[in-house]
Amino acid sequence: GIEVGKSGNLIILPAENGYDAIRRQVPVCYSIRGGKIISKTEPSFTKVYLGEEVNVNFKK
Numbered sequence: 744g745i746e747v748g749k750s751g752n753l754i755i756l757p758a759e760n761g762y763d764a765i766r767r768q769v770p771v772c773y774s775i776r777g778g779k780i781i782s783k784t785e786p787s788f789t790k791v792y793l794g795e796e797v798n799v800n801f802k803k
Contacts, residue, residue, distance in 0.1 A: 751778030757786065 755773040758764035774782040789799040 752776050 753775050754771045755775070756764045756769050757772050758767065758769050763769075770784050771782070772784055772786075773780055791797045791799055
């Protein structure tokens with residue numbers, strides 16, 4: 744768990760829960776080691792052009 748004095752290693756995913764993270768195979772937003780951010784991924788956007796422009800986010 745998270746407690747003062749522990750190593751502070753974790754990843755942050757752009758998902759509402761574990762099932763959503765696996766279903767959409769989301770990329771890691773932040774990777775944190777020793778309490779410091781070591782990587783950050785900017786979100787990507789998908790647009791579909793079938794008559795009109797539609798933003799797609801693959802969420803339910």
